[in-house]
Amino acid sequence: MLNFSKLGRFPLGLTVPAFSILLVVFGVPMVLLFLSSVNAPIFSFSNYEAFFSRPANIKVLIQTIEISLISTVLCLLLGYPTAYLITSASKQIRAMLITFVMISYLTSFLARTYAWIVILGDRGLVNNMLIELGLISTPLQLIYNRAAVYIGIVHMMLPIMILPLISVMMGTNKSLMAAARSMGARPGTAFWRVFVPLSLPGVRSGCVLVFVLCLGFYVTPAALGGLGDAMLSTFIAAQVKASLNLGPTAASSFILLAIALVVIFFVGMDLSGSPDGLSKSQRVGRGGRIVAAILPRHFLREIAAPYRAKRWLAELYKASGGDDRLKYSGISFLVAIMFFLLFPGVVVIAMSFSPGTFLEFPPSSLSLQWYVSFFGNPSWYDAMMTSIEIGLVVAALSTFAGTLAAYGISRSGPGMRSALTMAVLAPITFPVIVVGIGTYLGLVKLGLIGTETGIVLAHSIGAIGYVVVIVSATLANFDRRLEDAARSMRANPLQTFARVTLPLIRPGIIGGAVFAFLHSFDEVVITSLIGGLSIRTLPLKMWQNMRHQLDPTIAAVASLLMLLPIVWFLLLYAMWWRSKPRAHGVASEQSS
Incomplete structure (x- = not known):
């Protein structure tokens, strides 16, 4: 009891378990990786010089930046209007659309990549449809080219662009646009000069996350692209498998990390999710400079001033009415984006019931042969059980460490809170191949390569970040006066946490555990480096089969992976619904 009370007075002590794992598995190895890149203790830049002395390396580096930049721009062009339309919808429709985006975000990267293979392949959905129509x-x-890579990457990253934008737009004061309209501004002018500058924190966060x-990216370019579409991550992974000399690999990794x-x-990157966090100078200066590059100059505004004054008088008492064409265009756009995000999953699920030796859409009849093949094959079944075991251990470990860390971080000062949050999020914001190489080096030192323990630790450094973010968001809405009330009734710190705090933040803890499990269950890149040849998880086996043979059994596996987020959503909703009355009961009991 005394120890728990002391930890309550020193909240940073609660972060020790999480940061111990991060430091041993990720932090120290990243330092060692950098020292390897500069040939410590000699300290030379020969590895970097060798990288930039080869034209092929420079070409791959430029190609990586080009693909990442174009993909980010495409995600922004599609994601910004999508987020705006979602936030403008009614409460029920908005909740439904956000759920669709979240389902797409949580669906396995491998399953979605496989979906585009069966859609764009030579015997895929598009080609079969065009042939049946007699058009070709x-x-x-349609596959193994740059266009397929962009389609796959945008499909993976679009939810990551949309979600930060929605978070910021939901916190934007809509009355500011109404005030601009009342001053004579057209809807487009009010949007560009008021709403867009206020939404720039979401634009920055989304663009940075998507670009980094x-x-x-490793899986999608390798599966959908050709030989000329390789990215630096593929180059780094090949170096690890082909050479025992870590120096060149470390240099390549830190070049990629330096760009990020x-x-x-x-x-x-604004992680607050609210535009209110911006100072006045930031709102006007930073947003104004970016928007000024798009809008006409000041002298054009002065020339148009008399016209605006007449129009303002003419439209001041004009009855308000929406433009039906604009409304229907927005609805059509939203339907198209949701179709783009969800239809590949529908295709794979439908194809998994194909009765023949080849996948077909729609199936001529229904058959469970590929599911029987999956569950009846020991190699597939063992890989699935290995993934479940590892995922459960990762969820338990990261939920325990991440919840304590979130509780400690939420009770530290603002400056310390920001620094600790950025540190714990580093493994999920750095390029995954760099995190994998650093983790590989750390676990080599511990002798854990090719073991399930090594994979658990490697997965946990990212899973802890998800738990901290979700539990911290729950704690941000937690009323600490309830804890003070419990203490005033002579409850000790442990009783206060168990009887008051824990019931109220339980939905966040369960949500963090779910995200941790899904993060572990879908991981491929780090697992392929850490697992070696002895550990085969379900995503790793699926990836190997996708590269060497398109076994239709993969369709059954992909469909199960796509249904997994929906199952988790239903469980989370049930847990939230059950905890809601209990939370109100705790609150009313403490206030009475």
Whole structure:
């Protein structure tokens, strides 16, 4: 009891378990990786010089930046209007659309990549449909090219662009646009000069996250692209498997990491999710400078001033009415985006019931042969059980450490809170291939390569970040006066936490555990480096089969992976619904 009371007075002590794992598995190895890149203790830049002396390396690096940048721009062009339309919808429709986006976000990367293979392949959905319609006689080359890579990456990253934008737009004061309209501004002018500057924190966060994650993409470009579409992550993974010399691999990794850090440093990332966190100078200066590059100059505004004054008088008492064409265009756009996000999953689930030796959409009849093949094959079944075991251990470990860390971070000062949060989020914001190489080096030192323990620790450094974010968000809405009331009734710290705090933050803890499990269950890149040849998880086996043979059994596996987030959503909703009356009961009991 005394120890728990002391930890309550020193909240940073609660972060020790989480940061111990991060430091041993990720922090110290990243330092060692950097020292390897500069040939410590000699300290030379020969590895970096060797990288930039080869034109092929420079070409791959430029290609990586190009693909990441174009993918980010495409996600922004599609994600911004999507987020705006979602936040403008009614409460029920908005909740439904956000759920659709979250389901797409939580669906396995591998399953979604496989969906595009069966859609764009030579015998895929698009080619088969065009041939049946008589529009083509031979299959089009829709896959293994740059266009397929962009389609796959945008499909993976679009939810990550939409969600931060929704978070910021939901906190934007809509009355500011109404005030601009009352001053004579057209809807488009009010949108560009009022709403867009206030939404720039979401734009920055979404763009930085998408760009940095795209830098480390490995699976999608390798599965959908050709030989000329390789990214630096593929180059780094090949170096690890082909050579025992860690210096060149470390240099390549830190070049990729340097690009990510430069973007994060200069562009910045607002994790608050609210535009109210911006100072007045930031709102006017930073947003104004960006928007000014798009809008006409001041002298054009002055020329148009008399016209605006007449129009304002003419429309001041004009009855308000929406433009039906604009309304229907927005609805059509939203339907198209949701179709783009969800239809590939529907295709794979439907194809998994194909009765023949080849997948077909729609199936001519229904058959469970591929599910029987999956559950009846020991290699598939063992891989699934290995993934479940590892995922459960990762969820338990990261939920325990992450919840304590979130509780301690939430009770520290603002400056310390920001620094600790950024540190705990590093493994999920850095390019995944860099995190994998650093983790590989750390676990080599511990002798845990090729073991389930090593994979658990490697998965936990990212899973802890998800738990901390979700539990911290729950704690942000927690009324601490309830804890004070419990203490005033002579409850000790442990009783206060168990009887008051824990019931109220339980939905966040369960949500963090779910995200931790899904993060572990879907991980491929780090698992392929840490597992070696002895550990085979379900995503790893699926990835290997996708690269060597398109076994239709993969369709059954992919469909199960796509249904997994829906099951978790139902469980989370049930837990939230059960905890809601209990939370109100605790609150009313403490206030009475």
